Amino acid sequence: MKTRVVRVTDWTRPVPAVYREVRAATPEAPEGKPPLLFVPGFGHGAWVFAEHWLEHAASRAFPAHAVSLRGHGGSGPAPEATLRAYAHDVVQVAASLPRQAVLVGHGAGALVVAHALARYPARAGVLVAPVFGGWGTLGAALRRNPVGTLPAVFGGALRLNYRQLFSRELPDAAARDYASRLGRASSRAQWQLLRHRAPERAVGDPPLLVLGSPDDRVVPPAALTRTAGRYGAAPLLFPGMGHDMMLDARWREPIDAILDWLDKDLVR
Numbered sequence: 001m002k003t004r005v006v007r008v009t010d011w012t013r014p015v016p017a018v019y020r021e022v023r024a025a026t027p028e029a030p031e032g033k034p035p036l037l038f039v040p041g042f043g044h045g046a047w048v049f050a051e052h053w054l055e056h057a058a059s060r061a062f063p064a065h066a067v068s069l070r071g072h073g074g075s076g077p078a079p080e081a082t083l084r085a086y087a088h089d090v091v092q093v094a095a096s097l098p099r100q101a102v103l104v105g106h107g108a109g110a111l112v113v114a115h116a117l118a119r120y121p122a123r124a125g126v127l128v129a130p131v132f133g134g135w136g137t138l139g140a141a142l143r144r145n146p147v148g149t150l151p152a153v154f155g156g157a158l159r160l161n162y163r164q165l166f167s168r169e170l171p172d173a174a175a176r177d178y179a180s181r182l183g184r185a186s187s188r189a190q191w192q193l194l195r196h197r198a199p200e201r202a203v204g205d206p207p208l209l210v211l212g213s214p215d216d217r218v219v220p221p222a223a224l225t226r227t228a229g230r231y232g233a234a235p236l237l238f239p240g241m242g243h244d245m246m247l248d249a250r251w252r253e254p255i256d257a258i259l260d261w262l263d264k265d266l267v268r
Contacts, residue, residue: 015088021074022093023050024065025058034123034266035097038066039090039116041107041131042185042193043160045073048106048178048244052251060259065101067093069112072183081186083193087115094120102262106246107131107218108185108193110227118200124266125202126258129212129219129243130227133193164217166242169249178247209261211236211245211254218243 023046027033036057038049046066057064069086070078078085090112094101100123105113110130117125162172162179185193202208210228212235214221228235238245238254245254 015085016078018070018076018078018089020070020076020089020093021046021068022065023047023054024063025050025054026063027058027061029061030063031061033062034262035063035065035099035101037090037094037097037101037103038064039103039105039109039113040066040068040072041105041109042189043072043182044107044109044244045075045181045183047073047181048246051247053246053255056252056255057259060263062259062262063097065093065097069109069185071186079186080188082188083112083115083197086112086189087119090116091120094122102126102266104128104258105130107243108133108189111193111199114199114202117202117206119203121203122206124206124262125208126261127208127210127227128254128258129216129245130210130224131193131219132223132227133196160218160243164242165244166248167215167240167250169240170242170247178244207265208233209236209258211238211257213238213241213243213245215240216243 038053040046040048045068049066054064054066067089068075069089070076070081090103094103094116100121102124103113103116103122104126106128108131110127111132113125113127160179162175165179166175208231210231210233212219212224214237216224224235236257241250242248245251
């Protein structure tokens with residue numbers, strides 16, 4: 001019989017409870033497809049998926065949900081949150097859904113999803129423009145946006161320029177508006193992201209898709225390829241798009257690719 005090592009910290013230092021904001025879109029004609037749980041990255045709330053992707057997924061018969069990690073969006077405050085607490089939020093929301101869910105993480109939310117996959121037997125996982133951290137990622141961020149990145153090294157807020165997040169196809173007014181709505185992660189979680197502890201192996205080895213853009217000004221192409229290689233795959237690329245693919249001008253392309261992949265590989 002195979003046994004699993006008990007994580008001592010889970011019962012000696014349980015994650016504090018907090019209110020979690022969850023937004024959802026329900027298909028008009030359910031077809032039994034697995035629910036999707038979207039997880040935004042640092043500074044982003046569930047609203048970034050509610051803008052386009054939730055309703056679009058529901059229009060293709062996928063029940064769609066998005067959670068704001070603690071301290072983000074409409075969820076409860078958590079100034080000392082850790083990556084473990086963020087992963088706990090994802091697992092708790094996923095476990096509350098009526099069927100085994102597909103976890104979809106964006107940016108640093110993709111790293112949170114990777115950690116959650118080690119604790120929750122997901123139907124599948126999707127990593128969108130994944131930020132898995134490490135000093136190499138920090139170096140790239142410092143070169144592109146030193147003023148906004150350097151404070152995060154010393155516990156301050158990470159401030160991303162709107163042109164780091166979006167392509168030039170998205171009008172400036174919309175890009176500035178989206179960027180103005182971003183918040184921040186806890187300084188502890190930011191520091192853990194920089195130190196980069198590799199996630200444990202996913203429970204049940206679910207199928208996993210990695211996608212991003214070679215023109216992403218947050219995730220260098222080499223980092224995207226490296227993350228995909230960790231899961232034995234090549235990334236699905238969308239040239240010309242920015243980091244926040246779910247809000248960019250061509251937002252339909254990546255979500256349709258995700259849903260097409262799920263329809264082909266998961267839906268029977």
